[in-house]
Amino acid sequence: MAKDYIIDIQHLSKSFGDKKVLDDINFYIRRGEFITLLGPSGCGKTTLLRQIAGFIAPDEGKILLEGKDISGIPPYERPLNTVFQRYALFPHLDVYDNIAFGLKLQKVPPKEIEVRVKKMLKMVSMTDYEDRSVDSLSGGQQQRVAIARALVNYPKVLLLDEPLAALDLKMRKDMQLELKEIHRKMGITFIYVTHDQEEALTLSDTIVVMNEGKIQQIGTPMDIYNEPVNCFVADFIGESNILKGRMIRDRRVAFIKHEFDCVDEGFGEDVPVDVVVRPEDIYFTKDPAKCQFKATVNSCIFKGVHYEMWVDTDTGYELMIQDYDPYEVGTEVMLYIDPDDIQVMHKERTRNVLEATVVDSNHVSMLGAEWECEVPEDASAGDVFTAEIPFEKVDLLDHQEDGKLSGEVHFLLYKGDHYHLTILTDEGDRLWVDTNDIWDKGDLVGIDIPPEGIKLIRK
């Protein structure tokens, strides 16, 4: 089966200093596929692309191209070509010589070079520009030349590093369609890096969602959008209501203090889960028989194609709804959600689990600090316990110096009635916190945990 894979990446890892940029990356790419590496800046997607191109050597792992490991081969011997984010055209050469650069190095006969360059110029709609200097071209035109310069060598795989990031919105949309068309015509495998989820959904056959050096989910755009596997993917791709829920039994889930039919099975009975409902999947109804819950509209904004409304449910949760028809603020509305549109996800964690070392009869040391808590009587100093801390028991303080630890808000999710935050401590540990207070990403906070919040469990 492996024959179908043009690229197969196995256990790839890379660190820059102490920072692990890529952590055991595994995936394969089918021949002719348009695959997108998608993630926020700093997620490792560009590092991964540069390793495939050969500009960075991996610390561990293999990159197989048609079954052969290429991780030790220099970039100039890899049959791959790259389109760079800022084009990287050669300013001292004109358009023709830029595109012919690779062919001249390969000592292709001049006649053939001319034929191939002209063909490429036509493909990117730049015929008649061959004698122009590249500095006289617009951003969009430079990018076309960069694409032609890479494709003229007929690479086995074309790597594109955020190629449209520097263009304005309108131009970007046009170029997306053109790229898709070029991909279809050439039949070459494209690996595309972007942080723009809409671009990824538009262009790709397959999307690889990455965060913090790890692959979060691999799937078709439809899969990724409709069935995100975790809160990060649900939040990063499109708008979503992410809510705390409980799986009652197969095909029955409770959230926002109501019960709903769903299509998910195999989670077990009475299991805590996360639930994602897209804002366009909550419907208004006038029929009391269809109504699953009631809510009051508290804001309504026109967004062009649709209206975006925030409603307060009768049980005290806030939900986002997108609909073509507006409802006035203050209106009481009846709502329902189709079983198909409820996406149930395993909870990644239900509490903080840390390692704690006993210091004395009522203190433990963990996260690089000492904490007061109830220590079992039979424990002696030096014993190592597992400490469990519920999300809501961690206190966040405005001033870093007021807390026992200090840290930074790293990631946050609104869950309908509270925020779920990921806090990165100064020592690099992670704590997850549920809070009703409003924080922003990057806020510096003090961290405190009251004695009753720490529960020690013998290992």
Place this chain on the structure above:
Amino acid sequence: MKANKLFAQLYLWALLLLMYAPIVIIAIFSFTEAKVLGNWTGFSLNLYKNLFSGSVHSSLFSAIKNTLSIGILSALFSTALGSIAAVGIYNLRGFKKRAVVFMNDIPMLNPDIITGIALFLLFVAAGLTQGYLTVLLAHISFCTPYVVLSVMPKLKQMNPNVYEAALDLGAKPHQALLRVILPQIRPGMISGFILSFTLSIDDFAVTLFTKGNQGLETLSTFIYADARKGGLTPELRPLMTVVFLVVLALLVIINFRTLKTKQQ
């Protein structure tokens, strides 16, 4: 308001006059035959004729020859060395880069006399016979940092991905350097060459300490010796005028080049 402006103008002209007066005086007196500078014995081009017809003594001629050949050779070598160094420095990161850039700056700020004595001691310690070679080596060593300084900005302006783009398109590292990096830093290399050439012609202190006692003279050391022997040879007046004009022309070229790249 008007008075202020007038004063500013006067000040500027007075300053320029003060700065250029010595050269202007030499230039004026190069058009008369008087043996002593300051005596005007009527307009004459004879000094220029003597200078170019070769009727001045041969030691002046060999000094001119040495000056020019050392100038060109040291400019060539330091341009090559400095450009390679600049590429190396450009690829360094963080502390190492700052340290090397700092070390590159010191020789430029160092007084010539110190550089001269230091090189003199080095050559003695190395057992090199002082002469043409040591002067050339000394000139290369003090010109190279200036080449680094004029090539670095060109590298910084370059899109950092172009080298990778060349590798990506199949160029081996040396091909990428020659076909992509070199064309882009060429203006900086030419500026560096011209600068090195003028610095070399101009140098006195370092040359004096490294020329040894085998009778090697460059223009600057010859003039110095000549002046001490009892008055300047009159033919030096037109020579200095010519040298000044040549250096002026080179500086104008350098400035036009920087202006042109800024406009781009």
